[in-house]
Structures are given as C-alpha cells and as structure tokens.
Amino acid sequence: MNDAPALFAAAPRRELVVRIPGEPVAQGRPRAFYRPGLGVRVYDPAKSRNWKATAQQHMAEALVRDRLASLTHPFIPEAAVELHVLAVFTCPRSHWRKRDPLPRRPKVSKPDAENVAKAVQDAASGVLFTDDAQVYRLTVEKFVGAQGESPYVEVTVRELPEVRRRG
Numbered sequence: 001m002n003d004a005p006a007l008f009a010a011a012p013r014r015e016l017v018v019r020i021p022g023e024p025v026a027q028g029r030p031r032a033f034y035r036p037g038l039g040v041r042v043y044d045p046a047k048s049r050n051w052k053a054t055a056q057q058h059m060a061e062a063l064v065r066d067r068l069a070s071l072t073h074p075f076i077p078e079a080a081v082e083l084h085v086l087a088v089f090t091c092p093r094s095h096w097r098k099r100d101p102l103p104r105r106p107k108v109s110k111p112d113a114e115n116v117a118k119a120v121q122d123a124a125s126g127v128l129f130t131d132d133a134q135v136y137r138l139t140v141e142k143f144v145g146a147q148g149e150s151p152y153v154e155v156t157v158r159e160l161p162e163v164r165r166r167g
Helices: 004-010 046-065 113-124
Strands: 015-021 031-035 039-043 079-089 135-144 152-164
Touching (some): 015 046, 046 113, 046 152, 113 135, 113 152
Parallel strands (some): 079 135
Antiparallel strands (some): 015 152, 031 039, 079 152
C-alpha cells in the first residue's frame, strides 16, 4: 500500500485573500535619467511606486487579520505558490445606461494583464512570499466593473506544498 498520497493530502494548504481598493495600476516602464558624475539612474514611475506601496500596506493588514503576521513570510520559502489576480476597473461614464445597467464584463483593452500582474508580484515580494520566482501558477482576470461598482484588485495567494522549488 502506498502512503504518499495520504501524506500530500495531510499537508495544509495555506491561502490568503487580499482586496486592494482603488483603480488597478499596471507596472510602468522604468524611467532613466543621466546625472553627471553619477551615470545613468533608473527609477520606477510615481504612479506604479505609489500603488505598490498602498498594495503592500493592504497585504500587511491582511496578514495581521488572518493571524499570519507572526511568521517571517506566511508561505514556506521553498514552496511554490499559486497567484490569482482579479482586477476590476471603473466603468467609464460614457458607457452608463439609464435602463438596464451594464453588468461586469471582461476588459480586453489596456493595460496588459501581464503588467497588472507584475505590479502585484512586485508589491507581494517580501511581504506575502520571499521572491516572485516562487510563483508557480499565475492567473489574471481583468474586468470593467458594473455601473457604480468601485474598482479594486483582489489577490489570492495559495501555497502549493506538493511543488517544491529547486535551486
């Protein structure tokens, strides 16, 4: 009789859900400038930097709320994690209807899903997990919210203890 499946089933899967209110922001392109004597310096655009700081604050609050803050990182550093990002954007006023309000619908325009995910991963690195290289599975969904729905980003991080990171 093989006991391996029972061992994997016994391992608890930790999960954390974080809701970040406000308009989703994609990771901006790095900006560069030249300083005589210092060379070229690269910096993150203010919009991306500010959103990531706000996201980190909400992530830290979620750790405290779920009593995971006592751990250095809530997920095992060697374990892979699954990251699901749900980005809900504001419904433009030009799309509003008086009758039959528009429901939530997929957003197939800019910003790119990859750039939204990159901003979330950058914010979560060092807070929710050690490094964004731990992300084994990544899913991103972008929606235009229903009329009157507030914009937000919902991040779900799930530990995958059965998948171990190797050097």
